[in-house]
Amino acid sequence: MLPLIIASSLACSGPTQNLQSQSSETTEPVVTKAVAPTPTVTVSKTPKALLFVKGAKDSDVATVNGNPLTLDVNGMATLAPGTYTVAIKRGEVSWSQSVTLSAGQPTTIVPPWSKVIAKPAAKETRAERLARTRKQRRALRIFERGKRQLRRKNIEKALELFQEAYSVYEHPYIEYRLASVYTELGQPTEACPFWQKVDGQIRKFEVDIQLHLAECALIHGDAEAALERLEPLKRRVRRAKKAYFQILMSDVLLRTGNLADAEPLLNLAMKRRLSGHLKNISSDLLYRLQNEKYGFPLDSPERTESAGLVDKAQKLRGQKRYQSAIRALLRAIHLQPHPKQIVLRDALVREWLESMAQRSTGTPALTGLAEGLRNSGIPDSLRHDVSQALLSGAEAQLGRGATKRAALLATASREFEDTDAARRVLTQAMSSAQKVFVPKGVYSVGTSTDQLNQLVKDCRGQTRDPSKCREHRFRAELEQHRVQVQGFYLGRYEVTVNEYRACVDAGICTRQHFDIDGSCPYRKRNSDKLPMTCVDWSGAQQYCSYVGGRLPTESEWEIAASGMGRRIYPWGFTAPNSTRANYADKSSGREGTAFPFDNSSDDGYARTASVGSFPRGSTPSGLMDMAGNVAEWCLDWYKKSSYSPATGKGALSKDPRGPCDGRSPCSGLSKRSVRGAGYQGLPFELRNRGRKGVRPNETKPWLGFRCAWDVR
Structure with a gap:
């Protein structure tokens, strides 16, 4: 402590200006001022007690209950409240004492060597x-x-x-x-x-x-x-x-x-x-x-913008606007990816799914959001959950008749996981009474070589001429491959006589010889609902243009008939019978319209039946008469040796239209593709993958068509 005479000579202007006596400062009143409240901090506090060992040195060895005790430079240590045995060893001398510590109250222990024997105060000398x-x-x-x-x-x-x-x-x-x-x-x-x-x-x-x-x-x-x-x-x-x-x-x-x-x-x-x-x-x-x-400092414009989007996403999350929050977060991840944002993204997606499950009306999700999430690398399990949640919403909307919302949700579901169920819901939502929607996607077409033996066996069991069942007959359909198609519409029914008459009356479709050997229905009475036959490829294309469409490609026709599950027949995998299709059976045999024929069944029709007469033979999406009744013109040129224009193993053909892209002329080719089998076809010929070719200027009583439309 500075003496009074020295302390009084110091200016009293604060700590940066002078030294003052400790005794004079301890009596100075403390001026306090209220400040704005500070956020309450919640910390899991452990009660503490302070122990002070008087006169402790760095060389001292201290223990508490036999365990080492660390003292700071002031000889202090922090312990939990309780009773302890504290031992201090200095050199060869040891000393211990039992002490009880209380929370918030310092306890001082004084080893013997720290005790000062009271002596009369020695008077300070003048020197x-x-x-x-x-x-x-x-x-x-x-x-x-x-x-x-x-x-x-x-x-x-x-x-x-x-x-x-x-x-x-x-x-x-x-x-x-x-x-x-x-x-x-x-x-x-x-x-x-x-x-x-x-x-x-x-x-x-x-x-x-x-x-x-x-x-x-x-x-x-x-x-x-x-x-x-x-x-x-x-x-x-x-x-x-x-x-x-x-x-x-x-x-x-x-x-x-x-x-x-x-x-x-x-x-x-x-x-x-x-x-x-x-x-x-x-x-x-x-x-x-x-x-x-x-997860990163804001030391660049990109990081600053990303951080702003993260803040925006958190704000939208608090407002339960999950779709907007996810979009903002996806942009932030694009600018500056970091695991923290990835974790937040997955949490937001799960909260979004929970909110969708709690809403009875469902939530229409935008396809752009689904695409962004799909490309952001979310885990497969979460991808599946999102797909199923969107699909459930689509089914609920479809049940209420909200087809547009159902289609939007089903489309978004397919962005995460392309399932047959999602395609089915999308098809139902987009289809109408006259058109069936076929969703875009990747499909497998053609017959695999391991199915060849079964084809030959079925053929020999249903024909009387085994020479017609040799393997080369099926070579045209053996190149199994994958194709990618955009979504399109296909006519639910084959074009009827009445519909074609309207085109002729409008002067769009040219008149042809529609009455070959008396079996063509154009001039017959009560033929309005019969499929239009005896029309060549150009006449079919004229009609489809008249209604704003076109003929389907071979791939589109097979995809519509087989679906994602690669059905053998339009209805599934069950063999044909007289309740599912109009094909060569007893009625055809009696009338002489087909030979050979299946003598074990009878569908009641010797020739064509009114369109839609066999609802049990429709596809799950509702396409009628894809097997039996009449075969159907396709857009492609027919080429036996190659069904797939793509090359290489696993090659993917995108919207294939066959040789020359279906345009005329096509050098070396003289036939157009025909799909399906008419009333003259045997059961094994009703398969979805059967192929044949007919010259485009020919007309047949067993050959008709249906139209396709691109999605606009």
């Missing part, structure tokens, strides 16, 4: 008093020189002078000044011991000291200790120190996982004018906060 006074005066002069250097911003020179003053005479004010300078220089290792030394020594600067001690606790990773020092300061912190308090409190909040409160508090502090030290710690804290929130 000792003069020597002490000289030290104090010298320390004061050096201290004042240090303050002048500090005012000139020469911090390093000021530090040297404060260190010299401290070596001459140890005093709390010099320690406070050393701690402040070390802190400003960014040397917490040197500053923190001095802050601990002045703890409780200078009441005037107690708030500042406690703030720095809280920072020291955070430097050592002890958020609880920092919070214990900060909480009492909420109503005591002054305006000048408010930013410091807010920065430290936001650090505590960040360390305890309360990111939502830490960010606005830090932003509020950074709006104030900060010293160099506070700028450094706030910048470091902002860097950590951004890494915690986004």
